[in-house]
Amino acid sequence: MSIRKIVTFTEDVLIEGGREVSPAARVAVVAAIVKNPWAGQGFVEDLTEGIDANASDLGALLAPRVLKALGSPAEAYGKAAIVGLNGEIEHGSGLIHTLAFGNHFRDAANATTLLPAVEKRGPAGVVFDIPLKHITDATIRSHHQSIEVRINDAPHPDEIVIALAAAAQGRPQQRLADFSTESK
Structure with missing residues (x-):
């Protein structure tokens, strides 16, 4: 696995809707920028070798880093794979949609739900949104x-x-009822 760099950032929302958020609502993201293991090979029918060689190592690298950056237990989490223009979306999906990758985060966060994800192809600087959902x-x-x-x-x-995101709480100032309160 060839990693060019790792980017880590946190966002703390202090005011939402004109009201103080206390404690501040924190979300952390850690992203590894890796060489596409299938780059330059043309269409690869079986992605298993590249997945086996990289997915688990990426999960093991990113999961503890995002939780450390969060600085609190995670309550919500998500993942992303953004593929450069010479790759296929399937290349990113192959790395993040495997238990070998995701179980590192689930285990570290004491989570049980599937990790929501975004996958897309784009140029350097492309904007993407990582969806997050409750960990259990x-x-x-x-x-x-x-x-x-x-x-x-x-x-x-x-x-x-390849990125992971974690939140220490739900949306700031959330006030929607649980799904279970709605009638069909």
Whole structure:
């Protein structure tokens, strides 16, 4: 696995809707910019070798970093794979849609739900939103949120941005009722 760089950032919302958010609502993102393991090979029928060689290592690298950046237990989480223009969306999907990748984050966060994801292809600096949902109950509306990400020089055409995001809480000032309160 060839990693060009790792980007880490946090966002703390202090005021939402004109009211103080206390404690501040924190979301953390950690992204690894990696060489696409299938770059320059043309159409690869079986992606298994590249997935086996990279997915678990990426999950093991990113999961503890995003939780450390969050600085609190995660209540919501998500993932992303943004493929450079010379790759296929399937290349990014192959790396993040495997238990070898996702279980590192689930285990570290004591989570049980599927990780929501975004996959897309784009040029360096492409904007993408990572969706987040509650770590143990995907029906909890307060934790359905997203974080916007942009890395100015990534992905290069032969790279993939692999990212994890975690939130220490639901949306700031959320006030929607749980799904279970609605009649059909």
